[in-house]
Amino acid sequence: MSPTGVHSLERTIQTTNRWLANLSDAIGTDNREFAYHVLRMWLHSVRDGLTVDTAAHLASQLPDLVRGIYYNGWSPSSVPIRRDRQEFIEHFCRSGRIAHTDVPKLGPIVTAFLCDEMSESPVLHALGQLPQEVRELLQPTEVPKTDHPIPGR
Numbered sequence: 670m671s672p673t674g675v676h677s678l679e680r681t682i683q684t685t686n687r688w689l690a691n692l693s694d695a696i697g698t699d700n701r702e703f704a705y706h707v708l709r710m711w712l713h714s715v716r717d718g719l720t721v722d723t724a725a726h727l728a729s730q731l732p733d734l735v736r737g738i739y740y741n742g743w744s745p746s747s748v749p750i751r752r753d754r755q756e757f758i759e760h761f762c763r764s765g766r767i768a769h770t771d772v773p774k775l776g777p778i779v780t781a782f783l784c785d786e787m788s789e790s791p792v793l794h795a796l797g798q799l800p801q802e803v804r805e806l807l808q809p810t811e812v813p814k815t816d817h818p819i820p821g822r
Contacts, residue, residue, distance in 0.1 A: 681733040695782050711779040712739045714761045717750045718799045727795045730787040754802040781809035
């Protein structure tokens with residue numbers, strides 16, 4: 670018997686663990702706690718810059734447990750929050766305990782990871798809603814596996 674006894678919960682726990690393992694590999698660390706912080710901050714920082722409809726559409730593509738992380742602390746009445754590149758980096762770092770110099774390296778890795786793990790369309794659409802300088806910060810160095818270019822590229 671599974672620890673929770675609920676198949677759908679076990680499946681989302683497995684999926685989330687796989688995501689964190691794969692993201693850890695992509696980042697180049699064996700520290701899943703760090704990978705969790707990076708993923709959470711990418712999700713929260715991007716989510717806050719989106720309209721309610723776009724944020725909900727992106728969330729619908731996430732595994733249940735990750736969706737809960739995504740929505741944690743969200744205030745839909747105060748979005749979208751427009752942050753310039755530096756404000757975005759500051760928010761990402763402050764909330765995620767991540768070094769300023771790591772954001773330009775980690776942001777594109779998370780974007781590419783999410784494009785590989787779920788449907789690319791909502792990720793690319795979400796990026797297209799962000800200010801150009803933030804979008805450029807998060808664009809993967811390699812074009813994701815899609816026929817559609819990342820908006821603004």
